[in-house]
Amino acid sequence: MSEPAAGGGEEGPLPVGEELESGLLCALRPHLRGARAIEGLRLLSGGASQESWSFDAVLDDGRRRGLILRRAPGAKPGPTLPKRDEAGLQVLARAAGVPVAEIVYVLEAGDGIGAGYVMQRVEGESIARRILRGDELAHARTVLARQCGEAAARIHSIDRGVLPELRVLEPATLLDHYRQLSDSYGDPHPVFEWAFRWLEERAPPAGDLRLVHGDFRHGNLMIGPDGLRAVLDWEGAHLGDPMEDLGWICVYSWRFGAEPPVGGFGRREDLFAGYEAAGGGEVDPAHVRWWEIFGSLRWGIICQSQGFSHLQGYIRSVERAAIGRRSSETEVDLLNLILVEEGL
């Protein structure tokens, strides 16, 4: 399930601070006309699988261009797409009409600052609680479900022939992957086990394989007052069942206490209507529902694995430790979903 991330070549720590600034300036100069300085470089988030840096490129005429560097950390192998392919997918998605940040430059080994790419910094809000409560986003909340449906349809419509090599993750493969991941911790979860059985008995057949974003939800959707501005974070993209993306954005955990089922902001009917109107084909709500319930199980096992990444000393973090205790939230969700809503 994993492949080595495209590393920067040489082992050892990647450049940061002034060294990264000057490396970025050298790398960008031929591609960003008039770039004369890099300012305001700061690490937004550093994870096991990637880093995000924000900075401004200052141009000769004094204008500034807001940019983001997404970079693979060090030489450690990760389960994600090579950065070059991640950038390539964003270019394809943009051409297909998906709101996506423009790719400015893909780093080369000779740049000496690691594997990654530089993209436009799209202004907006990606933090769920602010998206769900902010007054300035009140209008956005009314159009967002439909826009998400449209964006998903356009992602799924991209011709397979132009895609880079991607993992194929069908329902059975994903069930097996998450089961093995959860098993590897040796910490029994009877509700997960029970949900696996329910899902396995009802798994949709492997159908037509499409490009799937793989993490289509709050945090990866940049929202402005006008609605969806950019679909971010393509590192989990794969070939699979397109309904996976529609189910994932409906997972209970992304509602943050709000009632509307799509990310806490919208109705499923609007998500599906946008999807169908943008050429995604007819949506079977029961099929999406399977992916939604699978999504709760998946998130529960991700919480478990975050807790264990701390316990195993992989990433020492009180936040990771605390997230480990959030898998019980998904267990109560699975009981609500399967027993009450699905009426087992």
Added chain:
Amino acid sequence: MQDRPTLRELLDAAEDYLRTDLRPQLEGHAAFHTLVTANVLAIVKRELDGFETWNAAELERLRAILGGEGGLHELNVELCRRIRAGEIPIDDPRLLDHLIRSTLAKVAIDNPRYAGYQKALRQWPQCAPPDAATFDTRR
């Protein structure tokens, strides 16, 4: 017997310091991780309040369902094995009652303010963990 402050009172003091005194002096990641640390102490306090009786009840249910002896970890491993092997049907009423009770007890400790937990309590009030309503639910 230890002197006062009790274990619970010491945790209260530590949690209050993080939440009320330290956090407002910090920014960004440091402020956030301080809040997370205070929330972790709140989980620990609830678990101290609830775990003995709730774990004993869980153990009793597991022994009744599985018909064997053993500790909580061992019996949960065995329950998982039987569910996976299909030896216990997933609609078995005794299994479902057990899963609901055990899960409500877990979330009552981990995050009692979680909307899905409140929903489940309304659905299965008879399975609510005893005394959970009296716990401190800050996080």
